[in-house]
Amino acid sequence: MFWNRTLSTLVFSAYIIRAIAIGDEGLLFGLFIGLVIPMACIWFPEAMGDYASPSGVYRVINRRPHLLSAS
Numbered sequence: 001m002f003w004n005r006t007l008s009t010l011v012f013s014a015y016i017i018r019a020i021a022i023g024d025e026g027l028l029f030g031l032f033i034g035l036v037i038p039m040a041c042i043w044f045p046e047a048m049g050d051y052a053s054p055s056g057v058y059r060v061i062n063r064r065p066h067l068l069s070a071s
Contacts, residue, residue: 008042 012035019028041046 005040011027012039 015031015035016028019031
């Protein structure tokens with residue numbers, strides 16, 4: 001599980017560094033907001049699996065996908 005966190009951090013950093021290099025605060029803010037949820041899903045999958053929307057309507061029910069059995 002170490003490699004997916006490392007790669008996600010590298011990609012996140014590359015996007016943020018590029019936005020800083022361009023000098024556009026709006027782009028930086030948009031990228032940061034747009035990447036926070038995917039980063040949280042990669043770094044904290046158990047916690048995000050238990051997440052329910054503020055209204056309680058959307059919820060992840062099955063945390064682990066069933067493997068296809070060869071029967």
